[in-house]
Amino acid sequence: MKITLSRGALLKPLTYVSSVVEKRQTLPILSNVLLQSDGKDRLSLTGTDLEVEVITYCDHATGEAGEISINARKLFDITRALPEGAEISISAEDNGKCIIRSGKSRFTVQTLPADDFPKIETEQWSQVWKLPASLFKQALTRTSFAMAQQDVRFYLNGLLLVADSDKLKTVATDGHRLAKTECQLTSRSTDANIQAIVPRKAITELNHIIEDNDTEISVSFNPNHIRVELDSVIFTSKLIDGRFPDYEKVIPKNQDKSLIIDRNDLQNTLNRAAILTNEKFRGVRLIVTNGKMSVSSNNPDQEEAFDEIDIEYTGGNVEIGFNVGYMLEALNAINSEKVEILLSDANSSGTIRAPGDEETVYIVMPMRL
Structure with a gap:
């Protein structure tokens, strides 16, 4: 595999992916980002901690088709350290290493087998919502600060999403305070009411990834996962398996x-x-x-x-x-x-x-x- 693309095209997607990857992992592969080139102009980057997965795409990445797995933090730091407007070349070698070149700079980095990179396996999506990105981001921002942190009541360490009729409600509580807001959904695939508790880390990452604009996003659910699809990002997270408190009774x-x-x-x-x-x-x-x-x-x-x-x-x-x-x-x-x-x-x-x-x-x- 060998690809060439601009620093600007790589840096933003790499920021999204590397923020999900934990610095210290028991499995070395979880510290890596998976790069996959279709050989036609598009590069995908995948990062995961087995609970949350982010797949993001770069266009205008020319070169050969293939895939490699590189340490996410090192690739991000190298890319960020290069001058603006720089062209970056990434090529996989036969000795289990990868060479990153830009101008007179050259970096040789260890890789791990791409086939060993884990992916979150999801079931068929049972319900899909669509709404503007700005409304979803606003709903998360208005309530997520009230989530609990490392509470033994694990169901409080996340944000409750409720689809009720044509509205989305978001609710968070740590047992001492509660935040609730609602916004209008553009469409729903079914009328069935749904409640899902999204983990704290997933909500934090979504707040960073979702931009405040009117682009329509898709939010999909099955009993165990949530997936949010934006223009160039697919975000998947496991859900918290628990029963959220009856928030309506809490509201005076x-x-x-x-x-x-x-x-x-x-x-x-x-x-x-x-x-x-x-x-x-x-x-x-x-x-x-x-x-x-x-x-x-x-x-x-x-x-x-x-x-x-x-x-x-x-x-x-x-x-x-x-x-x-x-x-x-x-x-x-x-x-x-x-x-x-x-x-x-x-x-x-x-x-x-x-x-x-x-x-x-x-x-x-x-x-x-």
């Missing part, structure tokens, strides 16, 4: 206290209060009165912070504690100029959303301070 109903607040003012106030919170629990106390809300915090060193912010609110007084980090992450995910906070009492969860928006909501459990 009949909250009778509604606060309207300038989003930037609230973010700045919370950021100041966060400086003197307890580093472990990060609690802030909110005291809501007519037209005003005070925000206070303290820590074990007996240091205190106090601030006050104007709000649109008339009603009974309420005092409640929240994790300041959870509040700030929810506010960062909201794009509106003002936000609405819905409360019931000091012992009930609070809801953060854009005013009147019932599609995208963030639920935060209260803290005892």
